[in-house]
Amino acid sequence: xxxxxxIPAELIQILRTARRVVVSTGAGTSxxxxxxxFRDAQTGLWARYKPTELATPAAxxxxxxxxxxxxxxxxxxxxxxxPNPGHLALVQMQALMPELTLITQNVDGLHQRAGSQQVIELxxxxxxxxxxxxxxxxxxxxxxxxxxxxxxxxxxxxxxNVVWFGESLPEETLFQARAAVRQGDLFFSIGTSxxxxxxxxxxxxALDSGAKVVEINPDRTPLTAHxxxxxxxxxxxxxxxxxxxxxx
Ligand code: BV8
Numbered sequence: 001x002x003x004x005x006x007i008p009a010e011l012i013q014i015l016r017t018a019r020r021v022v023v024s025t026g027a028g029t030s031x032x033x034x035x036x037x038f039r040d041a042q043t044g045l046w047a048r049y050k051p052t053e054l055a056t057p058a059a060x061x062x063x064x065x066x067x068x069x070x071x072x073x074x075x076x077x078x079x080x081x082x083p084n085p086g087h088l089a090l091v092q093m094q095a096l097m098p099e100l101t102l103i104t105q106n107v108d109g110l111h112q113r114a115g116s117q118q119v120i121e122l123x124x125x126x127x128x129x130x131x132x133x134x135x136x137x138x139x140x141x142x143x144x145x146x147x148x149x150x151x152x153x154x155x156x157x158x159x160x161n162v163v164w165f166g167e168s169l170p171e172e173t174l175f176q177a178r179a180a181v182r183q184g185d186l187f188f189s190i191g192t193s194x195x196x197x198x199x200x201x202x203x204x205x206a207l208d209s210g211a212k213v214v215e216i217n218p219d220r221t222p223l224t225a226h227x228x229x230x231x232x233x234x235x236x237x238x239x240x241x242x243x244x245x246x247x248x
Contacts, residue, residue, distance in 0.1 A: 007238075007245055011229050014186060014212055015246045022184035023090060024103045024177075024202050025235075028191025028217060030110050032084040032236035035077060039193055056165045060132070064157055068148035071126055071160040074108075078126065083114035086190070089239035091115040096247060101180035105192060105199045107162045120177050122169055122199050128161035137161060174198065178205060187211045191235050194221040203227070 015021075027037035038051050049070070053059060060067045091114050094100045103120040104111055109127050111119045130137050133156030141149045141158065148157045163169050181187065187206035194200045203213050203223050215227040216238050224230045231238050 004241060004245055006233070007231065007241060008229060011214065012242075012245050015242065018097070018186040018212075020099045020101075020180075020184045021093070021097050021186045021188070022101045022103065022180050022202075022206065022211070023093070023188040023190060024105075024192070024199065025090075025111070025190045026105045026192025026194075026199075028193075029086055029104070029235045030081070030084075030106055030108050031191065032086060032234060033081040033108075033110055035081050035108055035110070037191075052165055055162070057167060060157075060159060060164070064159075065147045068159070071162075075126055075160075078108040078110070081108070081110065083110050084236045086235035086237075086239045087111055087114035087116070089243045092243050092247075093239075096243075101177075101184070103177045103180070103199075103202065105196065107160075120173060120180070122163070122173060122177060124160070124162035124170075126160045126162050129158050130161040132157045132159040169198065177202060181205050181211075182209050184209070184211045187213045188216065189213065189221075189223055189227070190216040190239075192217070192221070193219075194223040 031037050054067055054070050087110055090102060090111065094102065094116055101120065102111060102116050103122060105122050107121070107123050107126040109125050128137055131151035131154060133151065134154050136153065138151055138158055141152050148159065150156065151158055181202050182205065184206055187203055189203045204226065206213055207226060213227045214229040214231065215221065215223055216231045216233070216235055218233060
C-alpha cells in the first residue's frame, strides 16, 4: 500500500462519482507478477533479442523455431506467474463499478486469471495457439518433434494467437475498445510506456471525448503531460490504495 496522502482528494471524488470507467493496461501491470516488461532487458536466453525483432511475421517466416521457442519460454513464465495486488484491485473495482471496461495490451491472461470479466485483449493472448495459414485456433495437436508443431487440420505451422508488430489488430476488438473509450468519463492508463500504436492513442481519444485521464506509472511517458492526474508508483501499490480510499 502507498500512503493515502499521495492520492489527490479531487481524484477520489471523481472516482466516487464516475459512471463509466475505462482501464487500459500494459506490461507494467504484470511486472509485480514477475513477468518482464518489454522495456526491461529480456532475461537470460533472450537477452540478445529485441521483442520488436521477434514479435513480427517476418521473424516467424525467417526463423519459426526461434519465435516459437521464445513464446514457449514466455508461456512457461506466465503460467508460473500469479496475478498481483494490482490485478486483484482491478477485479474489486470492476465488481464495484459494473460499467468498468478493462482493455489490455498484455498477452499473459493474468487479468482473467485474477477474475476480471470481459477483458478486451488488444494484442491477443500467448496462451492460445492458432494456425499460421488458416488462422483457426488450435487448442491441441498430436505429440511431435517438430518445432513449431503443425496444424492438425491443414498441416500449416502453428503460431501464438497474438498480434505481431506490422499486423492489424482484430477489427472487432479495436472497435469495442474505442466505443468504450468514447463513452467513458474516466480513463486509467496503467503500466504502459504509451508507445505502441494504436493502443497508445486510446487515452488521447478519451481526452478528445472529455474524459478525465489518470496515469499510473513509476516513470513519465508521452501521455504524462496530457493526463489530468499522474500517480507515480507501482500499479500493485497504487490500485489497492485507490480501492481502499474510494470504498472505505
Ligand atoms: C498496427 C503482442 C496497422 C506480441 C504486441 C503509428 C505510429 C508509429 C508506429 C506505428 C503506428 N501504427 C503502427 C505502427 C507500428 C507498430 C508500433 O506501434 N510500433 C512501435 C514500436 C512504435 N504497431 C503495430 O504494428 C500494431 N499494428 O498498427 O496495424 C498496421 C499494419 C501494417 C503496417 C503498419 C501498421 C500492432 C502492435 C501490437 C504488437 N504486439 N504484443 C507479443 O507480446 O509478443 S506489443 C507489446 O509491446 C505489448 O503488447 C505492448 O503493447 C507493448 C509493450 O508496451 P507496454 O505494455 O507499454 O510495455 P513496456 O515494457 O513498453 O512499458 C512498461 C511500462 O510499465 C513502463 O512505462 C514502465 O515504467 C511501467 N512499469 C514498470 N513497472 C511497473 C510499471 N507500471 C506500473 N506498475 C509497475 N510495477
